[in-house]
Amino acid sequence: MTRLLTPAATADVLAGVLRAGLDPETAPPRTAVPVPAGELLLMPAADHAYAGVKIAGVAPGNPALGLPRITGSYLLLDGTDLRPLALLDGAALTELRTPAVSALAVRHLTPDDRPLRLVLFGTGPQAYGHLEAVRAVREVAEAVVVGRNPVAARALAGYARTLDVPARAGTPADVAGADLVVCCTTAREPLFDGTQVAPGATVVAVGSHEPTARETDTALVTRAEVYVEARAAALREAGDLLVPLSEGAIGEEHITGTLADLVHGRTPSERPRFFKSVGMAWEDLAVASALYRAVRGA
Numbered sequence: 005m006t007r008l009l010t011p012a013a014t015a016d017v018l019a020g021v022l023r024a025g026l027d028p029e030t031a032p033p034r035t036a037v038p039v040p041a042g043e044l045l046l047m048p049a050a051d052h053a054y055a056g057v058k059i060a061g062v063a064p065g066n067p068a069l070g071l072p073r074i075t076g077s078y079l080l081l082d083g084t085d086l087r088p089l090a091l092l093d094g095a096a097l098t099e100l101r102t103p104a105v106s107a108l109a110v111r112h113l114t115p116d117d118r119p120l121r122l123v124l125f126g127t128g129p130q131a132y133g134h135l136e137a138v139r140a141v142r143e144v145a146e147a148v149v150v151g152r153n154p155v156a157a158r159a160l161a162g163y164a165r166t167l168d169v170p171a172r173a174g175t176p177a178d179v180a181g182a183d184l185v186v187c188c189t190t191a192r193e194p195l196f197d198g199t200q201v202a203p204g205a206t207v208v209a210v211g212s213h214e215p216t217a218r219e220t221d222t223a224l225v226t227r228a229e230v231y232v233e234a235r236a237a238a239l240r241e242a243g244d245l246l247v248p249l250s251e252g253a254i255g256e257e258h259i260t261g262t263l264a265d266l267v268h269g270r271t272p273s274e275r276p277r278f279f280k281s282v283g284m285a286w287e288d289l290a291v292a293s294a295l296y297r298a299v300r301g302a
Contacts, residue, residue, distance in 0.1 A: 008298040009291070011137035014104035015111065017294045018287060022267045026051070028234035031286045034213070034241070041065065045076075049285035054293040055081040058094050058285065064190070073128070073190070074098060080292045090296050099129050101291045102283055103137035105263070106186065106208045109231065109279040111141050112266035113206040114184055119145035123174065123182040125195050125219070127156035130188035130210065135164055138186065148174035148182070150195070187211055187219040192243075198224025206277040209244055213282040218243040220278065222253045228278035229260040233287075241282045 009017070022028075035046040042063040049056055060076035067073050076094030081087060114120060122144050124131055131149070138144060147164045149171065151157035157173040164171035176196035179185050183202075187195055187209040198221045201207060207228070209219045225248045232238035238245055239256060248254045261270050263279075 008295050009100065010140060011100075011104055011107055011133075012140040014100055014291055014294070015108040015137070015141065017290055018104060018108050018263075019267050021286070021290045022264045026264075026286060028262065028264065028284060028286055029236050031234065031237070031284055033237070034283075034285065047285035047288060049289040050083060051289065052083050054083045054089075054289060054296075055086060056285075056289045056292050058097070058288050060094050060098065067128075078288060078292050080289075080296055090292070090299075092292055092295065095129075097288060097292060097295075098283070099133050101287050102130060102188075102210055102281065103133035104291065105233070105281050105283070105287055106134055106210060106279070107137040107141045109208060109263060109266065109281075110138055110184065110206065112270075113231070113272055113277040113279060114142060115204075116142065119143040120183040121145050121181055122147045123150060123178050123185045124148065124160070124188075125150045125176075125186065125191075126188040126211070127151035127153060127160050128188070131160055131186075132163065134186050134188050134208075134210075135160070135169075136167070138184065139167060139169060142184075144169045147171040148178045150174050150176060150178065184208070189219060191219050192217040194221035195219050197221065198227065201227070201276045203276060204274050206279070208279045208281070210281045210283070212243055213241040215241060215243050215246045218247055220244045220280075222248040222251060224276065224278060225258070226253050228276040229272055230258055231261050231263065231266060231272075231277065231279045232259055233263050233281055233284050235259055235262065237282050237284055238280060242280050244278075244280050 045060040047058040078092040161171040180200040
């Protein structure tokens, strides 16, 4: 899919949809259905030109079997008569869409006048995708990979070096020197000490959409300016925010703004910036329809 849309071009697609007036607050919610192997996710969306639905499977036991954790398909339909137009690989679509959402946030939350020191938590497909997406929108001075599996962390650092990015495996303590921290893991508990994040640094977390799972701690959230894709979705699904809310550490008004606010020109302060993504169906539709138009040469 990246042969049709680069990470930077995909971020442009998402920005264009938001500038055209899409309101993510009105997007249909994700439906999650528990099944013996994990859960099935149903994510529908529509605009005037297209409609679509992603059916994704999340199977936590798959990696131990040498299989992908996320599976699924995306059905793209004509928006006027709902005729099927295309069937896409749902996992590949997610691997393109999610890093592009993060890249769009990174464009607006990080400085563009100097190379960034990146700390990347995770070693799976999303970690590789995020490395490429960050590199597509910002120059990276160094990438530090933090993973549970040291061999996998060194492998991702080695891949970064093939992209001419100086890289090494590291530890959670490396966040203290980071300009950008990206979390794309299956962790259910905080990955690092949020008090160590520097003023003006940015943290992006994409790994979970469950109310009780989080990659960041309450200390970071209370210190940071918080940005989300949509307030309604974040307050349904973002454990990174819902756990601090349940503790009484923050209120709902602590959310500073949305991705649309950033695209329309909102400027962050010098506090730490935190972008929490849960993944939304409008993003899948925007990217799937752009891929369809690219294939057709439209």
